[in-house]
Amino acid sequence: QSARRYERIREQETHEFMKRIGEHANKAFLPLLEKGELRGIIIGGPGPTKEEFVDGDYLHHELRKKVIGVVDISYHGEYGLRELVEKASDILRDHEAVKERHLIQNFFRHLVKDTGMITYGEKEVRKALELGAVDTLLISEGYDKVRVRAKCNNCGWQEEKTMSEQEFHVYKKKLTHCPKCGSQNINFEKWDVAEEFIKMAEESGSDVEIISLDTDEGQQFYKAFGGLGAFLRYKIQ
Structure with missing residues (x-):
């Protein structure tokens, strides 16, 4: 029973986290989309969380159309961002x-x-x-x-x-x-x-x-x- 309760709390916290990320992304990228300055969005992260974020209703529907790739990475923070850019090079090349x-x-x-x-x-x-x-x-x-x-x-x-x-x-x-x-x-x-x-x-x-x-x-x-x-x-x- 405690394990199930812990799992529900974890799922709720994950949902709230992805909701905040989506809100920040909408605020940052929607103005760029309206100006025609957003060519594509690449999402990366370890484990299945990134797929849950993409499949969930966290990003604005117009931004979801701009997702051109989902990449699996091993690191967090700055190192993770560098890894994402490196692994996404083929996606970017194909997109262009x-x-x-x-x-x-x-x-x-x-x-x-x-x-x-x-x-x-x-x-x-x-x-x-x-x-x-x-x-x-x-x-x-x-x-x-x-x-x-x-x-x-x-x-x-x-x-x-x-x-x-x-x-x-x-x-x-x-x-x-x-x-x-x-x-x-x-x-x-x-x-x-x-x-x-x-x-x-x-x-x-x-x-x-x-x-x-x-x-x-x-x-x-x-x-x-x-x-x-x-x-x-x-x-x-």
């Missing part, structure tokens, strides 16, 4: 891969249907960013173009081009004289296009998604579209 596939498949659907709500290519994406028309910027992790500005310090002539690092070295060697005044006093500036576009996107409130080369869709996006594209907020004439 699924999300990436959906993004690129959606991009292809817009392309096939010719909706006018996507664009691709350095020149076209740059224009869309300048207009503030980009909803989500897509950049392949393999995209490595640079933007180059050559300027004559004598007459003021200048030009900007996008090219690879190798092309830049050839361009710099060939452009020894200003095509307008013949001066050799030419200055070259170079910056990373991906970094420039990410900054432009952030300034206009656009989302940025880096597309890996680990999926077939990611490879196709890189090979067919140069690794640069965007979903638009509205059609561009």
Whole structure:
């Protein structure tokens, strides 16, 4: 009888503990979910308690939809958190891969249907960013173009081009004289296009998604579209 009473007390305390955890999680994560900043929740712990927490009515129903993995760990506290992150790496990688596939498949659907709500290519994406028309910027992790500005310090002539690092070295060697005044006093500036576009996107409130080369869709996006594209907020004439 004492054992059964002890078990009931233990179950009640466990229930109250998980209830408090759920309340803290709801308070912390629901605002992030509403802002679109919550991609997924991974829950970890020793023993069966974590499954009881997930299966029970402790998390808000919208947060329960965001649970992407449950991981068994051996430790508590900071060490347990580190173990959880380490063991969850495959879950996170798979989750990102699924999300990436959906993004690129959606991009292809817009392309096939010719909706006018996507664009691709350095020149076209740059224009869309300048207009503030980009909803989500897509950049392949393999995209490595640079933007180059050559300027004559004598007459003021200048030009900007996008090219690879190798092309830049050839361009710099060939452009020894200003095509307008013949001066050799030419200055070259170079910056990373991906970094420039990410900054432009952030300034206009656009989302940025880096597309890996680990999926077939990611490879196709890189090979067919140069690794640069965007979903638009509205059609561009």
